[in-house]
Amino acid sequence: MKIQVSRNGPYIVTGGVPLMTMEISYDDESDCRSWRKVEEYPLQEEYALCRCGHSKNKPYCDGTHEKVHFDGTETAGNEPYLQSPTLIRGPELELTDYEGLCVHARFCMRAGGIWNLTEQSNVPSARDTAVEEACNCPSGRLVLRDRKTGETIEPVLERSVVVVENPARSEHGPLWVRGGIPVESADGRTYTIRNRVTLCRCGRSWNKPFCDGNHIGW
Ligand code: FES
Structure with a gap:
């Protein structure tokens, strides 16, 4: 399993990685408490996920990144952050x-x-x-x-990609990459492999390919 960042384009996910959407659930005191799976996508050996935020077929890429001239420059260092x-x-x-x-x-x-x-x-x-x-x-x-x-x-996490949604706050969150799936930059560097990382899918992060919270208001 692997996620390849493409230059100014989508994430290419290979190796049959399960893809699903999960929502953040709240308790009676309005505190975030748990994750709720709301959609599971058909299992595919390879697929492309939008990272520019403009696809009409989210979470998949539909090629719109070219029309909007998406600048997907990766600004995350391999380790420094x-x-x-x-x-x-x-x-x-x-x-x-x-x-x-x-x-x-x-x-x-x-x-x-x-x-x-x-x-x-x-x-x-x-x-x-x-x-x-x-x-x-x-x-x-x-x-x-x-x-x-x-x-x-560390939590035990099924190797998968989760589209994060927070409907109670009208927020569309990042792609949650779970279980230590390697993420490779467009120029071939593998980012530090971690049990859980989140990738930008709105195109607004200043720490691409990772999410930095800038999707608020997206
Ligand atoms: S990355 Fe292709 S449409 Fe967003």
Whole structure:
């Protein structure tokens, strides 16, 4: 399985990667709580996903990127954007926060926020909520480590691409690439392989091919 970024064009997804749409679900207090699968697309060996934001056949590319002269220049470095995260050390958990990767899914805001919960992680309920929030973060902005075992706490994710929708806020989110599928730049560099990354599909990110939250208002 692989995702190839094409120059000023779509993502070429190969290897029979499952594709689906998921929505962010809210609880009675209007907090983001879970993911809900709302559509599954027919399994294809290869397909092209729009990254310019202008296709009439989303999530697939329909060639409109050429008509709109889409500038898809990749501005993400291979590593640098991952090298200066904020670290928050709580008694039992350590939170690594790559703020520039925020896609505004907002799972991290509940119960005082994951930053406070990490600082109170000797309290079992705070620890559990922090873990749930980090594992729901699609972009991998928020990553927790267990300070006793030293192990990173990652969700188990089916290898797939998820079109993120947030209808309660009228937001069309990024493409959530799950399970460590390699993403290769148009000039052949493989980006750091992570369990979860989010790719821009509106064409507005300043950190292409990754989402930087600029789809708000798209
Ligand atoms: S990338 Fe082809 S239509 Fe958007």
